[in-house]
Amino acid sequence: MKQLNYDVVVIGGGPAGMAAALKAKDKGATVAIIERNDELGGILNQCIHSGFGLSYFKQELTGPEYAELFINQVAAADIDVFLKTMVIDLSPARQVKAMNDEGMLLFNAGAIVLAMGCRERTRGAIKIPGSRPAGVLTAGLAQRYVNIENRKPGERIVILGSGDIGLIMARRLTLEGMQVLGVYELMPYANGLYRNIKNCLDDFEIPLHLSTTVTKIIGHPHLKAIEVAKVDENFNVIEATREVIPCDTLLLSIGLIPENELSQKSGVSLNPRTNGPLVNEDLETDQPGIFACGNVLHVHDLVDNVTLEAEQAGAAAAAYVLKQTNRQSTNEARPVEARTTLSLSPGENVSYTVPAKLTVPLQHAARILFRVNKPLDQAEVVIQAGTKILYQGKPHAFKPSVMEMVALNPEEMIHLSYTKQPITVAVQAVNG
Amino acid sequence: MNHYDIIIIGGGITGTAIAHECSKYKLTAALLERGTDIGIGATKGNGGVVHPGYDPTPGSLKAKINVRGANSYPRLAKELNFGIINPGIFVIGFSAADEAVLRHKLEFGIKNGVRDLAMITAEQMHNREPHLATDAKQALYAPTATVVDPFEVAIAFAENAKANGVDILTNQPVTAIEKRTDGSFRISTANQQFACSYIVNAAGNHADAVAKLLGIEEYQMKPRHGDLLVFDKDMKIKPQTVMFPCPGPDTKGIACIPTVHGNTIVGSTATMMDDKEAVDNYAPGIQALIDGVHKILPELDAGKIIRTFAGLRPVVLDNNNDFFIAESQTVKGFIHAAGIQSPGVASAPAIAEQVRDLLDNAGLEMKPKSDYNPYREKQIVFSELDVAKQDALIQQNPAYGQIICRCETVTAGEIIDAIHGLIPAHTLDAVKRRTRAGMGRCQSGFCQYKIIAILSRELGLAVDEICLEDQGSRLLCGPVKGGAK
Numbered sequence: 001m002k003q004l005n006y007d008v009v010v011i012g013g014g015p016a017g018m019a020a021a022l023k024a025k026d027k028g029a030t031v032a033i034i035e036r037n038d039e040l041g042g043i044l045n046q047c048i049h050s051g052f053g054l055s056y057f058k059q060e061l062t063g064p065e066y067a068e069l070f071i072n073q074v075a076a077a078d079i080d081v082f083l084k085t086m087v088i089d090l091s092p093a094r095q096v097k098a099m100n101d102e103g104m105l106l107f108n109a110g111a112i113v114l115a116m117g118c119r120e121r122t123r124g125a126i127k128i129p130g131s132r133p134a135g136v137l138t139a140g141l142a143q144r145y146v147n148i149e150n151r152k153p154g155e156r157i158v159i160l161g162s163g164d165i166g167l168i169m170a171r172r173l174t175l176e177g178m179q180v181l182g183v184y185e186l187m188p189y190a191n192g193l194y195r196n197i198k199n200c201l202d203d204f205e206i207p208l209h210l211s212t213t214v215t216k217i218i219g220h221p222h223l224k225a226i227e228v229a230k231v232d233e234n235f236n237v238i239e240a241t242r243e244v245i246p247c248d249t250l251l252l253s254i255g256l257i258p259e260n261e262l263s264q265k266s267g268v269s270l271n272p273r274t275n276g277p278l279v280n281e282d283l284e285t286d287q288p289g290i291f292a293c294g295n296v297l298h299v300h301d302l303v304d305n306v307t308l309e310a311e312q313a314g315a316a317a318a319a320y321v322l323k324q325t326n327r328q329s330t331n332e333a334r335p336v337e338a339r340t341t342l343s344l345s346p347g348e349n350v351s352y353t354v355p356a357k358l359t360v361p362l363q364h365a366a367r368i369l370f371r372v373n374k375p376l377d378q379a380e381v382v383i384q385a386g387t388k389i390l391y392q393g394k395p396h397a398f399k400p401s402v403m404e405m406v407a408l409n410p411e412e413m414i415h416l417s418y419t420k421q422p423i424t425v426a427v428q429a430v431n432g
Numbered sequence: 433m434n435h436y437d438i439i440i441i442g443g444g445i446t447g448t449a450i451a452h453e454c455s456k457y458k459l460t461a462a463l464l465e466r467g468t469d470i471g472i473g474a475t476k477g478n479g480g481v482v483h484p485g486y487d488p489t490p491g492s493l494k495a496k497i498n499v500r501g502a503n504s505y506p507r508l509a510k511e512l513n514f515g516i517i518n519p520g521i522f523v524i525g526f527s528a529a530d531e532a533v534l535r536h537k538l539e540f541g542i543k544n545g546v547r548d549l550a551m552i553t554a555e556q557m558h559n560r561e562p563h564l565a566t567d568a569k570q571a572l573y574a575p576t577a578t579v580v581d582p583f584e585v586a587i588a589f590a591e592n593a594k595a596n597g598v599d600i601l602t603n604q605p606v607t608a609i610e611k612r613t614d615g616s617f618r619i620s621t622a623n624q625q626f627a628c629s630y631i632v633n634a635a636g637n638h639a640d641a642v643a644k645l646l647g648i649e650e651y652q653m654k655p656r657h658g659d660l661l662v663f664d665k666d667m668k669i670k671p672q673t674v675m676f677p678c679p680g681p682d683t684k685g686i687a688c689i690p691t692v693h694g695n696t697i698v699g700s701t702a703t704m705m706d707d708k709e710a711v712d713n714y715a716p717g718i719q720a721l722i723d724g725v726h727k728i729l730p731e732l733d734a735g736k737i738i739r740t741f742a743g744l745r746p747v748v749l750d751n752n753n754d755f756f757i758a759e760s761q762t763v764k765g766f767i768h769a770a771g772i773q774s775p776g777v778a779s780a781p782a783i784a785e786q787v788r789d790l791l792d793n794a795g796l797e798m799k800p801k802s803d804y805n806p807y808r809e810k811q812i813v814f815s816e817l818d819v820a821k822q823d824a825l826i827q828q829n830p831a832y833g834q835i836i837c838r839c840e841t842v843t844a845g846e847i848i849d850a851i852h853g854l855i856p857a858h859t860l861d862a863v864k865r866r867t868r869a870g871m872g873r874c875q876s877g878f879c880q881y882k883i884i885a886i887l888s889r890e891l892g893l894a895v896d897e898i899c900l901e902d903q904g905s906r907l908l909c910g911p912v913k914g915g916a917k
Binding site: 001036084086088097099100101102103104119120122123124125127129130131132133134137138140141144145146149150151152153154155176177215220221222248261264 | 661662666709711712713714715718735737738739740741819820822823826827830831833834835838839841873874875877878880881895896899900901902903904905906907908909910911912913
């Protein structure tokens with residue numbers, strides 16, 4: 001088995017992996033990217049719609065264009081890229097076992113950045129009753145078929161779930177001449193970004209049915225129809241509203257799950273709220289030297305945020321390795337720092353936070369990312385440790401589909417290393 | 433037109449076990465399966481438990497056949513190279529009334545010849561299954577019980593039968609059968625005709641319909657439907673033992689079943705149906721399964737369900753819930769292997785022997801072949817090899833270095849092997865059953881397009897012609913506007 005040594009090994013060559021690798025390289029580390037597909041770019045390659053890069057590049061790009069800017073930088077940056085290479089095992093000692101069509105590979109890594117992305121929830125996860133025919137597929141797979149393979153999944157399409165991929169696909173399939181009959185959403189609000197509701201559904205007169213779900217799949221061997229029904233506030237089906245809709249394709253856009261099977265092999269603990277690794281403010285997992293970023297950490301709505309997060313992880317991974325190397329070369333004992341780890345947890349109306357822990361005193365400003373668990377028209381972020389308020393933001397509207405970010409600066413946090421109070425992030429409704 | 437000594441109608445685990453048995457003798461035989469693959473009826477809609485034989489009433493046909501069949505599984509697994517595990521079974525009592533039922537089962541089991549059965553205490557159960565419900569009081573323990581993948585067993589039977597000279601033909605729905613004046617049979621399928629001296633009817637839920645083609649109306653059948661759930665391999669709490677609750681009158685109850693590949697199956701419900709094609713999942717059934725398993729393992733995470741499926745047990749009505757294995761009373765040379773409901777998987781090898789004896793009695797000379805090869809070569813399973821072997825294999829053939837299914841670590845090489853196997857895989861699900869590609873937690877969301885591309889390339893078909901399973905289950909429907917052909 002071939003052995004390879006790198007300061008930083010990045011697993012995954014999508015937007016997160018590329019940004020992390022570039023930043024780690026920039027900080028002076030030797031870097032490899034391991035990518036399972038035959039090209040870099042990840043899922044961006046099939047996201048041919050525009051809307052990417054507005055915040056990071058200040059211009060509107062398509063997915064492949066956004067990816068290309070990074071692919072070109074990686075090509076110019078003396079980063080070793082292993083394509084069509086699959087990681088099959090990962091040890092706490094940061095050994096990465098991988099394979100490609102030349103053989104088995106063992107990477108010895110000073111630090112690892114997990115950037116494997118996420119996968120789509122499937123029909124099985126939500127247990128839709130009925131038959132199990134051809135014609136039921138996830139929105140991302142349909143996107144692959146239409147945008148890369150040039151194939152149509154069907155002619156008359158129903159979409160379950162108002163996640164962004166589903167909304168984007170509603171427009172895409174319409175433009176390709178298929179008939180999108182409607183988008184059905186269990187929740188009383190849409191899960192995708194407002195701009196996608198507007199641009200992908202409203203502009204094409206595709207109906208969005210809230211508080212409605214698919215109750216039965218009908219037809220064998222191919223999908224012939226679905227049964228839908230409205231649900232009450234407890235998600236129980238309202239019997240009188242059952243309705244059969246003839247169609248030949250059901251697209252599922254019912255959520256994304258960070259893909260952490262590999263992370264767990266290395267002993268990384270997961271946050272049950274995100275299904276991503278538990279990380280600190282440097283995006284380091286509870287396995288030293290293993291970092292995580294992008295959708296493997298938590299599902300993002302904008303790739304621009306993935307890039308920012310990945311740059312932070314890449315820099316931290318490089319710093320981790322270079323600190324270790326310097327210490328060995330100068331044979332100095334590590335300076336003793338009295339640092340304390342505090343838990344960071346979601347409070348009122350918040351579904352999760354990343355990171356889930358902070359090491360204080362902070363050495364730099366900490367980016368706290370979170371989402372609300374229901375829409376709030378007028379509310380404010382309140383971050384507090386015990387009764388002490390660390391941050392209180394300007395009131396605005398919050399939606400579960402939009403990730404929120406607050407930066408905590410080190411000065412405000414200094415005294416926390418003494419009080420050791422756990423920190424909560426809440427979003428509280430504001431009257432008036 | 434080919435004349436065979438025997439034609440077996442139905443390529444489920446029963447039909448393929450019979451084909452396998454027939455392949456040991458100097459005779460000509462063919463198996464006709466209506467579907468696109470072997471083992472896609474009741475055989476795939478099954479939890480895979482090889483029931484050891486404490487259920488059937490002593491003295492019944494089922495009792496005799498069940499125990500003998502189950503006992504032959506460890507040997508067959510070695511010879512035919514299919515997966516098998518030996519988790520044992522707990523039949524769990526929750527009350528004093530249950531204990532009486534369990535003791536009754538124990539008595540049945542001992543009479544039927546099941547080995548090593550014992551009553552065990554709550555403590556003994558909890559030692560093995562620490563997450564078992566605390567109100568579980570005692571259990572009947574059957575340590576010899578095994579679990580298999582029934583469709584893998586059917587494929588193994590069929591492949592070994594084929595290697596020993598039996599023709600295994602798929603896409604052959606039987607449309608007519610005629611008894612000729614010379615005593616032979618003429619069988620018509622959708623596009624072919626066959627002649628034979630003996631027919632074995634192993635048509636599962638359709639056995640009565642097949643018999644009726646010859647005017648035989650010796651029994652009526654109805655399916656008993658069951659919903660089942662598949663759970664992710666990755667669960668904090670999962671069973672090590674097959675665990676049933678103390679049974680009710682019609683069903684063995686809802687069990688949790690560790691599988692050969694490390695998943696957990698929960699199944700199954702039992703509802704008599706009229707429609708023989710009604711393999712839907714039903715919402716109340718799914719809920720009953722979740723509620724049922726929680727009585728045994730209260731902490732089993734229902735959020736880890738990756739798939740629901742269903743099966744139809746073929747039940748011969750008014751037959752004391754027994755199998756119907758006999759030569760027709762009205763048409764000589766027509767053998768029924770019908771009503772093979774639970775424990776059909778366990779019984780299949782012994783049913784095949786029973787059918788062999790019936791054929792012998794009916795006048796067919798059964799002379800053993802000297803060149804019969806009982807062994808089936810194992811397909812390459814990349815993920816089961818050690819690193820050195822994996823490396824060597826990739827050097828030999830780079831297709832084994834290309835992972836297609838990331839959830840189950842299945843390589844392009846294994847998929848190509850399946851497509852060109854002895855019983856070739858021509859559909860997405862046929863590939864899945866042989867290689868596990870698409871059986872993992874993403875349920876082929878990532879690999880479906882790759883597998884379709886390989887099937888298309890290897891079979892010389894357009895991607896739009898590739899089917900999920902049955903004819904008419906095409907996965908794609910043509911190019912997008914201006915898309916490549």
